[in-house]
Amino acid sequence: MSATPTTPSGTPEVLLSARELTKRFGGLAAVNGVNLDLWRDRIHAVIGPNGAGKSTLTNLLSGDILPTAGTVTLGGIDTTRHSPEAKSQRGLGRSYQKTNIFSSFTVWDNVRLAAQSRRRYAPWNPAQWFTRADAQATTNASCERAIELAGLTSRTNTIAATISHGEQRQLEIAMTLATEPQVLLLDEPLAGMGQAEAERMVELLLKLKKGHAMCLVEHDMDAVFALADRLTVMVNGQVIASGTPSEVRADTAVQAAYLGEEH
Numbered sequence: 001m002s003a004t005p006t007t008p009s010g011t012p013e014v015l016l017s018a019r020e021l022t023k024r025f026g027g028l029a030a031v032n033g034v035n036l037d038l039w040r041d042r043i044h045a046v047i048g049p050n051g052a053g054k055s056t057l058t059n060l061l062s063g064d065i066l067p068t069a070g071t072v073t074l075g076g077i078d079t080t081r082h083s084p085e086a087k088s089q090r091g092l093g094r095s096y097q098k099t100n101i102f103s104s105f106t107v108w109d110n111v112r113l114a115a116q117s118r119r120r121y122a123p124w125n126p127a128q129w130f131t132r133a134d135a136q137a138t139t140n141a142s143c144e145r146a147i148e149l150a151g152l153t154s155r156t157n158t159i160a161a162t163i164s165h166g167e168q169r170q171l172e173i174a175m176t177l178a179t180e181p182q183v184l185l186l187d188e189p190l191a192g193m194g195q196a197e198a199e200r201m202v203e204l205l206l207k208l209k210k211g212h213a214m215c216l217v218e219h220d221m222d223a224v225f226a227l228a229d230r231l232t233v234m235v236n237g238q239v240i241a242s243g244t245p246s247e248v249r250a251d252t253a254v255q256a257a258y259l260g261e262e263h
């Protein structure tokens with residue numbers, strides 16, 4: 001098992017914690033009493049069959065939907081009922097399963113728009129009138145860094161519709177990185193990719209591990225077992241196993257419910 005990450009002062013650093021997180025849709029508990037900790041410099045994968053509650057869990061962590069019960073803390077602050085924008089301000093970034101790209105815009109414009117829409121600017125606040133130009137320069141620098149980190153610098157001025165599917169998924173990541181988040185929630189970043197594209201994305205996610213706490217929802221088990229430091233396995237809204245990849249692989253309940261004989 002990998003060593004527990006620490007701050008310079010030696011304290012372990014959990015950036016996001018969910019406790020007893022629950023979401024009911026009528027009679028259905030889509031997420032039921034889930035506990036989860038996301039650590040800086042670690043990738044935590046959430047796996048499970050279709051309908052297990054993975055996307056609902058991501059939506060609860062990001063603030064896109066509110067829980068029926070339980071809490072979500074970010075950097076030690078209770079953010080359970082905060083909006084996605086407020087969570088973005090606190091360092092949370094997420095990508096979506098369905099693409100959010102404006103295909104007729106350039107890569108740059110998509111990233112710039114994502115940065116703008118997720119960062120709060122209050123025109124009625126005089127304190128911000130004089131800092132607006134500075135804020136724009138900072139946002140531009142963040143966007144450049146995000147595009148570079150996502151490996152798309154050569155595509156900066158290319159129309160998004162004309163780049164490959166794999167590059168469009170890289171663009172989604174760049175859009176998520178545009179606000180310089182510390183916590184990344186990634187919903188199926190390898191969806192629809194061929195072998196070569198998937199390998200590139202795995203490399204990119206490994207690169208992003210440093211400095212970020214990452215929650216990865218993914219169906220591609222080769223990628224999951226190549227990337228994850230810890231795994232949570234969900235079935236019918238509940239966590240049936242949680243641990244290192246080797247612990248999860250050896251778990252008989254997981255083998256029976258999900259992984260079968262192949263891993």
Ligand SMILES: Nc1ncnc2c1ncn2[C@@H]1O[C@H](COP(=O)(O)OP(=O)(O)OP(=O)(O)O)[C@@H](O)[C@H]1O
Nearest residue numbers: 025028029030048049050051052053054055056057
């Ligand atoms: N807005 C909603 N209203 C009612 N039921 C919902 C809603 N969203 C999700 N569900 C139900 O909650 C359960 C969990 O769905 P969810 O999309 O979270 O699963 P998932 O593990 O992400 O599945 P997949 O791997 O197919 O994306 C499913 O039974 C789904 O039909």
